Amino acid sequence: MSEVLRESKNWSLQAGPVAQKMAQKTALVVYAHQSPASFNAAARDVAVEALKDQGFKVFVSDLYAMNFKATATADDIKGDLKNPELFRYNEETSVAWKEGRLSDDITEEQNKVKQAELVIFQFPLYWFSMPAIMKGWIDRVLTSGFAYTLERMYENGLLKGKKAMLSITTGGMESMYMPDGLNGDINVLLWPIQSGVLHFCGFEVLAPQIFWCPAHCPAPVRTAMLDGWRERLSGLMAEKHLSFAPLEKFDLSFQGGFKLRSEVKEKCASLSHGLSTGHHLGKPLPPHNQTKAQ
Structure with missing residues (x-):
């Protein structure tokens, strides 16, 4: 048997399990809440369990437990800066990404995103937005060159082909987030995150999972919320995106x-x-x- 045929045979014998491993679906849950006893933690656990039941490999980035650094600084770059006299984070991290000089914590998170077909952001709505530690993940992980460029953004963003969604809890009841509600239209609040971050980077953005006011709901209602989330997760990947x-x-x-x-x-x-x-x-x-x- 020639060396070429021998190598071809050896490869074919290994292709089955290797291909099966490569074909495994992968999801990432980026989670931001301080308490493991919180409703957000329960929603995270439901997502992890339901996705694993579907055959997903699931990464969880528990930002508070990781003590994830929220501030975007020059410490995120290994080696010399391109322009130390006038530090521009976007430009410096773009160069560092190309040269493999981003800090280890950023690189680790980017590797998770690379593998993930689905990214779920689980967090409580803080001041009509996300917690600072979650915003820090966005600022530091979705760097220029990795997630987008000026030539590759929105539906052509570099994360095109991946799905992403928000799973959030609110402090107020649903009626407060209506167009005529006290807090204003929830659609307006979500636009900067869903369009300005997720869609901008190329994600197909699935409709958000919104848990209205769980802190002030009785236990049976919270249980029903989680049951509904579990049911939705069973068909999530087939959903039409926004x-x-x-x-x-x-x-x-x-x-x-x-x-x-x-x-x-x-x-x-x-x-x-x-x-x-x-x-x-x-x-x-x-x-x-x-x-x-x-």
């Missing part, structure tokens, strides 16, 4: 100001609602734009 205005609708040039093309704006004139929560064009926001797949 829709956003595609890049083709915009004039992506400095001359055009990166604004909607004139012919698109003309067509939108007859619409009763804007294109999206962010691209509302002075019209009423499209209902449930950031909370339900259309």
Whole structure:
């Protein structure tokens, strides 16, 4: 038997288990809550269990337990800076990513994201946004060159083909986050995260899982919430993702100001609602734009 045939035979004998291992689905849960007895921890555990039952390999980044550094500083870069006189985090980390000089904690998280087909962000809504430690993960892990470039963003972002979603708890009841509610439309609150972070990096963004006011709900209601989450997880990967205005609708040039093309704006004139929560064009926001797949 020739060396080529021998190597080919040896490879084919190994391909079965190797291919099976490579084909295993992988998910990442990025989790931010201080207490292991919290509802957020229970929601995290349901996700991990349900995904493992479906054959997923599941990574969990427990940010508080990891004491994950929230501040984006020059310490995130190994070796010399490109421009130490005027430190620009975005530029320096982009170069460091290309050269393999990012700090070990960032590299470890990026490796998890690389492997994951699905990323779930589990956290309580703090001040209409995410906890600082979660924002630090976003700032430090989703670096230029790894998650996006100026040429590769939104539906062409570098994390294209992966799914991501928010799983969050609120302090207020659902009615408080309605368009006429005290806290304002939840769609407006979620737009910066879902469009400005996840969609910007290329993720297919699944509708958020929102647990309304679990801290003030009786135990049976909290149990029902978790049961509903478990049921949703069973079909999560088949869900349709949220829709956003595609890049083709915009004039992506400095001359055009990166604004909607004139012919698109003309067509939108007859619409009763804007294109999206962010691209509302002075019209009423499209209902449930950031909370339900259309």
